[in-house]
Amino acid sequence: MSTVKVITGNHAASFGARDSRAEVIAAYPITPQTQIVELLSEFCADGTLKAKFIKVESEHSAMAACIGASAAGARAYTATSAHGLALMHEMLHWAANGRHPVVMANVNRAMGPPWSIWTDQNDSLAQRDTGWLQFYCESNQEVYDTTMIAFKVCEQVLLPGMLVLDAFILSHTYEPVEMPDQELIDEFLPPFDPPYKMDLKDPHAFGALTTPEWYMELRYLIQEAHEKALVKVREVEKEFGETFGRHYGPLELYRCDDAEEVILIAGSTASTTKDAVDIMRKEGRKIGLARIKLFRPFPNKEIRDIASRVNKMIVIDRNISFGNQGIFFNEIKASLYQTKHTPPVYGFVAGLGGRDMKIDDITGIVKQAETCNIEEILWWGVKL
């Protein structure tokens, strides 16, 4: 029997890790992620989770310890946010390039200075080249579900995965979360058994110095694994849907069937956007939402499909790449390049540092997109 609990997004991540039977957890506290590790340390203390919790002294070491554990053949999990993620940067490359399927929850928080603890997506999106899979979650339920989906996909393709949830809006908000039977989950997610691990009987050296002679081939394999991961995500999510009755996809479409305009957004703001879409639909606008769940590997095909059916795309970025544009905007434009039918794409930057995103903001953005120039960065909600 599945149970339903009303929990925060952070706790959904902790329960997700527990039910995925994470074996080694190494983490360091940072607002707003702390509740994840607090609950996990309780699980470890009361024995409901048979795992070793390493209370490291920094995020850098947290990722390093996860890598060590993964190399030993154990399922490793960690959680962090913003500057913690930034401090791990070097080790993020290491985890991906060393092919360790560590799964990490990252609570999206703005990067300092000035210091902010509220949500925006710059921290995780700036890690887009590190080789990590990235899942952007909309609800607490999705955070919980995606943890096991991530483990399953990652372990099959030997790449690490990051599931991303918005600070406070998800991390500290209570929502009902349905948790299936452990037996069912165990069936869905078998124990981790990597093809190579640190083994006395079969000794290897991991990650040794690699000259130009071989380095590029190993990099090529990672890109290939990402391509495989895209296929796997579709498969595993389908299997997950069949088993547990909840369906997600790399790109979730909401009221897009007959839409002429579509909003593209990631994270929890998608829920607000759904409400905004409903309202605008009532007003007679043929508008829909395409929520980007999977950012790495990038769902090129899905993005191109939806683009081919609409006349206008509005991308809302809760991030910005300084000296260029919003990151989703940029990647979506690149993806649409030279498609037969390319609708105009508008790129809005909004909600940085936790600036609230309400229904009015979404409808306002849609309205502003009627008159503005697509060449510029479109700002929404910044005080002039």
Place this chain on the structure above:
Amino acid sequence: MFVEVRWHGRGGQGVVTASELLAGAALAEGKYLQAFPEFGPERMGAPIKAFTRISDGPIEIHSHVYTPDVVVVLDPSLLENPAITEGLSDEGKLIANFSGTPDEVRKITKFMGRIYTVDATRIAMETIGRPIANTCCVGALVKVTGLVALEQAENQIRQMLESKIGKKGTDANIEALRRAYNEVRS
């Protein structure tokens, strides 16, 4: 003029210094140049390569040298290595630190172009007192190719080495250079 030189030697023998020496001398003659090692993790004693390009005009290419005009081998034990003659056409020149004759080298390397030998290790032992063959090999190269004038090479040695190893050592190196210049065999 556009000449590409490839140097073969072992870590610690001054291969990179030799390539830079030549480059520095070329600069003094108003030429454009490029000198760089094929840098690996190898330590003292491991086989390494270095490259020098010399040209009348700016050098834009930034790849390794694949078709050298001249190959210089600083360590006789490397002559058996097929990498020595890789990409070297029969129009090219091979200069080897070797006590024997060019014909003996031809037997070892199977190279059909022009071969020059210089007993650099012996000269180095007699002048510098240590088996460091790099300046000798530069001397031989200067004689064989005429890429730069001998005086320029001497000046360059003085400039590069005097602050590091003192006047006495520098003089010995210049002596080695001169002797190799005169003693190279074809």
Place this chain on the structure above:
Amino acid sequence: MKEKGWKECLWGGLIVDAGNSVLYKTGDWRSQKPIRDEKKCTDCLQCWIMCPDAAIKVKDGKVVGIDYDYCKGCGICSKVCPFDAIEMKEEGEQ
């Protein structure tokens, strides 16, 4: 303070008005209020050196009062006073 637009802000959140936190009154956090009995007070200044909020007003080496704009009502002054000259009272109680 009026909220500034982005063109008026200094970069990186740089603040050049040193100590402008005095504009932010923390007095309303208080649920208990220190009341000082001038008669008992010997101006030993123990309360002043131990106050986390610099809320004991001192002039010429003498305590002249408590700054209720900032006092958060922690009660440390009352505890450290060797002469029981400060008493904590419920806010609103006179």
Place this chain on the structure above:
Amino acid sequence: MSEVKFRGAHDLPPCSISVTHELTKTGNWRNAKPVFHKERCIQCGICWKVCPNACIKLGEYPEWDMDYCKGCAVCAEECPKDAIEMEDERVMI
């Protein structure tokens, strides 16, 4: 270095793990080689003990693996009976 039978990316293991123990034949780094004087040897095994690269095999008498010996001369230095001498190889060629 010994040849490893990889042709391209798809022959490689998925992660960067080393699959062979064969290393560089460092013997050609040598400037000088150890020459052994059996008559002085007391079979104490110190040369074997002190070789930084495990190049000396310990039979009844020590044997040097000249494929790997770099000629560092530690064995000669440490030998209590001066049974090992270094001979310059460089000029010989």
Place this chain on the structure above:
Amino acid sequence: MIQALSGNTAVAYAMKQVNPDVVAVYPITPQTVAMERFADYVADGDVDTELIMADSEHSAMSCCIGASLAGGRVMTSTASAGLALMWEVLYVAASNRCPIVMNVMNRALSAPINIHCDHSDAMGARDSSWIQIHAENVQEAYDNIIQAVRIAEHENVRLPVMTNMDGFTLSHATERLETLDDQQVQKFIGKFKAIYPLLDVDNPVTYGPLDLYDYYFEHKRQQVEAMELAYDVVKRIGQEYGKVTGRSFDMLHPFEMDDAEIAVLALGSTSGTARVAVRAMRQKGVKVGLVKLRVFRPFPKDGLKEMLKGMKAVAVMDRSDSYGAFGGPVFSEVRSALLGEDVEVVNYIYGLGGRDIRQDQVEQVITDMSTVAKTGKVKSYVNYLGVR
């Protein structure tokens, strides 16, 4: 003066001429030689610099931030994992608007460990609000550093600048270059103007406060403005430098683009090799041009669009990969900038971990582009050049 210097020594030489107040570094291959040489200058009293040999790159950059905000000229140098380790504080430096100049000798990231060149280290920091300039040869590496000081300290910009050069390919290559006199350099860069320095104890300031959602957005908007203004500043300083030296710089450097039908876009030392290839292919009658992307941040999207408009095919050379994305970082950004145009853009990922890029490989790329131009068909948009 004409000199023969390696990339590393040229960097040290430029730093000596700039004579910064503080330099904080940590050794990492292939950057160490520059620091060793600079340490010599310090030891000999050729500069007034205090050199901090920090305990890690993270600390090195932190020292730089402190020193910069204290109110002086600060420089540093790093590579690869070093850049990755200081990644967090890159954001702090940029957002606090520290005009630090950092030389990065581009090197691949681990695992496995590799010490040779690719651009994944710098590309990974492309969102950090650092201005990024790439050098083609040792001459440019030298020139860039001197311009970078001006760009970073320009009152409209006040952002840190990362001057990139290819590890080993440039850092360890000796080349001929022309250097300025010390006085010329000093005259060009001018005196450092401290703005709100920490050491002004009479006017105390607070750097790096906590920002709630009522202000954060505005601060970031403001930072974007600095980047926007940087476009103009980079160009103007490039021109001004040209007046002094005869070598002008821009964000983009086209070569044979006037009548070109196809183009190669590259950055770093590869643009030199590509130019040789373009010249060779021109002789064979191929109408090919080269665009050298000198400045990657701010990204010259308008200029690129102008330059590449009407091309039949463009090959974008990427020396790093964005795993899971469609092509490398440069490719993705170029395509995004060109959205709406009808130019075939093809990605070539090459040279990862120092795999050498040869002239004939670039020529092959150009040949492929001619085929694309002729047939209008692209076999594969993302290609790995030289992978086995």
Place this chain on the structure above:
Amino acid sequence: MSKSEKKMMRATIPEEEYMFPGTVDCQGCGAAYAMRLALKALGPQTMVVIPACCWSIIAGPFPTSALKMPIYHTAFETAAAVASGLKAGLNIRERDATVLAWAGDGGTFDIGVQALSAAAERDEDIIYVCYDNEAYMNTGIQRSSATPWGAWTTTTPRKHPKDRPKKNMMEIMAAHKIPYVASATVGHPEDFVRKLKKAKEIRGTRFFHVLATCPTGWRSPPELMLELPRLAVETRVFPLYEIENGVYSINRKPKQNIPVAEYLKVQGRFRHLTDQQIQYIQDHVDETWELLLKKEKLGRLF
């Protein structure tokens, strides 16, 4: 001499080899030798974690490996953290192995000190060996905080040699109150092996500070690989001692008073030192030695 006697003489250190020849260390490399000894002492049930240091090269470039045990190559600053994770991963799967973190002085004294300090605080069940060659030798002899006062390196040139004393890592680790802290050198193989064997039987974090000769960086003849560390011990520059549960014991107290100059003069990196500077080093060495003797007398200190 009977055969059994011969055998005894030879078996002062374990015979089994776990390190292959053909590693690309410099001639007379103390670090390579230290590994050879360490693996002999710890035996086959060992896994090795190596951060960036000379050993990440010595262990062999991809696809080769110099050891008969699994190696994990990791980032410069993470040896202790990866070792902790590895041990936890093994524990949870109920697999057992001695986890050996093997780092240079740069990765221990400088960039790795944080991860090490934290692992020690958690008392992770690992053996951490710092082979100290007193500078960043892998990148080409730059100063580290293990570089002794007065030494030349490429970032502390002769005109301006290092002007700060060497960080006292032994004391710092002892202050972490871990069960076992020991110094050792490659010049005393039996001592090193004995200590490792002892450490192997102890649970918790065990730290070794091993002086490892570097002919390239010290500018010394390679054949003095063992002699130099011995001199360091005899001149008291590098005392051999262990701290077991907070109790100091000095393993070797030189009877003769050999001046440090004897140790310094063999190495090119100290060539530039004046007599006055040498005297300064001597004073410092004497002072530290006296302090150490005092600590040994006091009994348990941590």
Place this chain on the structure above:
Amino acid sequence: MVSLKKLSEKEELLAPGHRLCAGCGASIIVRQVLLAAEDPVVIANATGCLEVATTIYPYTAWRVPWIHSAFENAAATIAGVETMYQVKKRKGEITRDIKFLAFGGDGGTYDIGIQALSGALERGHDILYICYNNGAYMNTGIQRSSATPKGASTTTSPAGKVIPGKRRFPKDLTAIVAAHNIPYCGQTSPSFYNDLIGKVQKALSAEGPTFLNIISPCPRGWRHETDQSIAMAEEAVTCCFWPLYEVENGEWRLTGYSKQIAEGKKEKTSVIDWMRKQGRFRHLFTDARKPFLDSIQEEVEREWENLKKRCGY
């Protein structure tokens, strides 16, 4: 002895209106430190309660130049500032004496910042690093740090049925710093302001890196009434959990109250009594946990004896 009257004439450099909790030890420490400093100071602050609560944009409570760079690098940041000062002084651009302080909590000092601290100490910058030690990550909500006392319950070392809170004794950072052979370091408590101010002045007048580890009561994390802060920090000293001592040029010396205990002039109180007054240790006071509690008492006892030995008693 410090004259409070004299001190009270100085300007308050930490303005009121900061948003630290009522009864917070950190602001008491900062006030005392700033009153002790005679020259102008520049401060670097690691991420933590103090940083967050004193500088919420657009407000700042600091009347001195102040910089916050990140969590792990306060020591490196101040080292950079100090180095620039040395340059400017050498060039004659600055003539007056300025002192350089860094404040970090225990998380930013014991854990994530120890490397930057260790590095700065080794390089010999002329700085004073102050750790205000409240024994956990209070800013993020009371997680265990390596300064957390044995037995304390925190959100990541929760006391449960099986586990009695944190099982490890805290890292002895003062001893670790002392092992760096710096001119001056020590341990003190804001309840003994004479001791604290004296040590700050001694540290600031020493040349080279100096360090003070100051116990900082946290009503929220320690779970005691806000008015008990000073009493808690006092009792920590009298029970010898937090002895007052200094290490000057390698010489260990007990000071103030702790010295008097060692010399038999003052009574030593019980650690267990001190713990009883704090909610974070509440779970230890059951029969089953008695042995564990006793082991803490024993360890504190032993540490105290070891310290006395080092100080020549």
